[in-house]
Amino acid sequence: MDGLTSWWDFVSNRGDQVLTTVLETLTYVVTVTVAAGAVAITLGVVTRHRPFARDLSLAIASVFLTIPSLALFTIFIPLVGLGFAPSFIALFLYAILPILRNTTTGLAAVEPSVLESARGMGLTPTQVLLKVQLPLAWPVILAGVRVSALLTVGISAIATLVAGGGVGDFIKSGLARLPLPNSLESIWTGVILSLALALTIDIVLRGLGRLTARQPTRTV
């Protein structure tokens, strides 16, 4: 219980810093998810009838996830310097795969008979895409977006090492001051804030998924 009280004291004395770092992390999540989502969904749509291009883009997107975060966060420093930029680039590259993979799976999972009947009714390919394929694939795509957002929360903790801010700041400063007072509290603050953010984003995006999912129409 002692640990909990001293941790709570630590957090409540640093409301401003908590707010700042949380906002920084959230900025990463929002910008990265939006940018990666735009790129990945476009890529998935464009390559939906080109299996080779699709598999190639999937393979390239997945090779980024192979590269260790510390390496990917730092490798662009000679080009773009420290701070937000290298962190954003790395997080963006990581976030493409989950959305791209779900977009391609989601689009491919639409039943051929549904597409056939849509074409049979005279819908143009664009109309088929916008009115049939994307709406049907949307829940799967959104699930990919959620995975990317959660991935971004977890990995962005390391941005602090390249002066990119975020809740990882608490972990870094705690580690640096070990074993001085408040250092452990600081580390836990970083970890707990990260987990809390992940949990919140998970709930929000799941809720969004439920809201945007088409209810099956009943004809009784």
Place this chain on the structure above:
Amino acid sequence: MSTAIAEVATDESTRTRRKWNAANLDLIITPTLALVLLVLAVFVWQYTEFDSTTERILEPASLARQMRQQITLSFWSTLLVVSVAVPLGILVTRRGAPKLKDALVTVLGLGQAVPAYGLIVLFFVWLGQGATTAVIALATFALLPVLRNTIVGLQQVDSSVIEAGKGMGMTALQRLRKIELPLAVPVIVAGVRTAAVINVGMAALAFLIGAGGLGETINAGLKLNRPTAIFIGAALVALVALAFDTAGALAQRYLRPRGV
């Protein structure tokens, strides 16, 4: 007897894959990226004027030591993961343990949300500094993919195949050894590959808790503001990861049982 060993003209074409697939592309793209990085690193090394600080950071002897540490940490933690997660996966997929399995996967799934950076530091606080702590921290973080894939791999085995084995009088152990495990190998190996890559990535953070690794070079570059050193360190870390990944892809390809 003699007729039984007569030569057979096997129809090889039915076994070779006609189409390229994601696994094949993997084996092209990963080495290609590795090659590009290598060329870039060599180029930078050759044609950049190093100041004395950069030179000290990039001293070949210490780079070699860090590389060794990087690989050793990754290797041992992967081995630890396999030796814990595979038996555990087998155990929880046996009859009567579905609740345990669900609980385990949920807990580990939540654990996955802990940032790697935070986790390794917490293990340091708990177990002190050094390579052992690093190996344990790495293995903990990489446990889930192997465990999950072991469970999925065992469960995706066609139940009629297991039923047939049982019907012919194979004991539970014989079914596990001769049917379930061989058929689960591709999925398990995929999990091990993921785990190995995660481990290489986290081993780059081992410098934070005094366990060395190539993170040292990157960190020194960051502290002393030497972008060249940062780049060389990052490229080397990426190369190790890509090498592990390629090894994993090869294992996936060649450990797949024939006929599947």
Place this chain on the structure above:
Amino acid sequence: MTTAQIELRHVSKTYEGVEEPAVKDLSLSVEPGEILVLVGPSGCGKSTTLRLINRMIEPSEGTIVYEGEDVTTVDPNKLRRRIGYVIQQVGLFPHRTIAENIATVPELLKWPKAKVAERIDELLELVGMDPEVYRDRYPSELSGGQAQRVGVARALGADPDVLLMDEPFGAIDPITRDRLQNEFLRLQSTLRKTIVFVTHDIDEAVKMGDRIAILREGSQIAQLDKPEVILAEPADEFVENFLGSGAILKSLTLKRVRDIDLDPLVVLRDPVHRGQALTALAESGSGYAVLVDRDNRPVCWINERSLNSSSELAKAGREISVQLQPEDTLQDALSAMLQSSSGHAVVVDGTGRYQGCCTIESLAHFVVGMGNGGTSLETTGRSA
């Protein structure tokens, strides 16, 4: 009598949390060398009953006796190695070759390698697959029908006395299924295994079974008898409904051409005097005669028109498309009649000599006879 190969004595199976037992106090004995078919609507417990025999499902109550030995509590794995087991999904091991699949039980029983290799080839030949071609293939390279042949070969691996077959041909297309059934019956005529065969298809049951047990819910035996008896005398309304309206047609598959009285018809031997032939035709009133050659082999159908034709008689007549043999079933006879231009079907003996004709009248007479207590008719054994 203790000659039964398998005996279930008052066996029940109740699943946890389910009130009604899946199998309720079932007693059943299977005689050596017979095919006993368990047939019934889905959910009647026929598969459960089958799986109780090799203890894939453990009975809640009752005793299972195998070759006079109580096997209710012996090591189930040892028991299963003595009983062949074939399932609908086949369940071949996809990572092992055909040979390795067939070798499964012999290897479990630690047969010497040479004996196993010999056995593999023997079994592949038995099920009509060339060992040279198939031995080293993998199951993914087989068609559904081939896979089930290998399934049967694998079940016969260690030469068990008993085969349990759970809808073995259920997932196979009708044409292949028919062929596999025929092949299997031919195989069985030499192997003489004791077989318990589960199906939901009454036609398959009639075709395959030496005896049929029609089961209702809870694996209760509604009727257990030879197929022809069940078809002729359904025990109750349930059995009647289950047999469906085609019971008489089904019974045609059980009887042979030799079982009915053939109509001699008018026979004309080449060379024919046209005037005499016309008279004979007119007197018979059937409109058709059979032209036979010197060796008494049927040549063609002759009617009034062909006799009036100026060309050679053998060419003027109508072609005989199908010839029946005494071993053919009455169903074959019916279809031959329907194809025939004369409406009759010619029956010849093994050497092709004319025996007589099968007519709709003779068939109808026979069917009516069956309906009125046809059990008095001799039942014919299954021909090899």
